[in-house]
Amino acid sequence: MSTDFQQAREALGTRLRELRLSRPGGRLTGDQLARQLGWHKSKVSKLENGKQTATAEDLQAWAQATGQPGAFDELRARLAGFESHIRSWRRQLAAGHRAVQDAHNEAQTNARVLRAWESSWVVGILQTPDYARAVLTRSAERHQSPRDIEDAVRSRMQRQQLLYGAGRRYHIIMWEGVLHALICSPAVLAAQLDRLTGIIGMDTVELGIVPFGASLKQPPGVGFWIYDDRQVVTETWHAELWVDDADSIATYLRVWKAMRDSAVYGADAHNVINAARRTLGTHR
Incomplete structure (x- = not known):
């Protein structure tokens, strides 16, 4: 996996963490977010640390769960940027x-x-x-x-x-x-x-x-x-x-x-x- 790709994935993970911590109704822990979304708790950690590539559906769910649905377009644009190089x-x-x-x-x-x-x-x-x-x-x-x-x-x-x-x-x-x-x-x-x-x-x-x-x-x-x-x-x-x-x-x-x-x-x-x-x- 290319260095540029990994750096972009880690940057996306950092942004996801920011959204979780800046939730309008109060920050969520990783475990709380995972339970809310019905995910295994390790998935939140992997996404935030650039260890797993999010899907567009993951990003939309994350934006909704953190009370910032308007952030989805930004997240999707970030994903499209590095997926143009790595196409699963x-x-x-x-x-x-x-x-x-x-x-x-x-x-x-x-x-x-x-x-x-x-x-x-x-x-x-x-x-x-x-x-x-x-x-x-x-x-x-x-x-x-x-x-x-x-x-x-x-x-x-x-x-x-x-x-x-x-x-x-x-x-x-x-x-x-x-x-x-x-x-x-x-x-x-x-x-x-x-x-x-x-x-x-x-x-x-x-x-x-x-x-x-x-x-x-x-x-x-x-x-x-x-x-x-x-x-x-x-x-x-x-x-x-x-x-x-x-x-x-x-x-x-x-x-x-x-x-x-x-x-x-x-x-x-x-x-x-x-x-x-x-x-x-x-x-x-």
């Missing part, structure tokens, strides 16, 4: 997966130089429909979110039109493990690998593969995108991070360049993909 999957996927895909479509449409590192699965911009369907289904299972899978797949496929337009350049690097990960059926993965071999040689895409035997300057770590060296998008199991501070972007750029130094391209990348494709014959 629970909230993003409350209405399904299509909206998340549309947000990524917009971000990539507005960028001209896009760099990606991925160690877990084929990046969305290069996925086949069946592979995308498998990945999004796994995500819906993991987050227990609405299953608008077909709408989400169509949105992800729409993004791929960006590959064929002038003025945009994709620099994509993937870990060889991506080529072997059976997060879908062997037949679907085989078709996906065939798709990757067809990408090599496109003038808008530079596709690199980091082989298992490559010397690494960095551990594989998590995947991420860098848009025009001004914004990074990465994800964890619980949230998606949209990072725009210069120091963090510089860190991700160093990692990406380290992975580029370990990657193979062109015919060598083609050979690594084809070798993975041949191993699928051993899976039934």
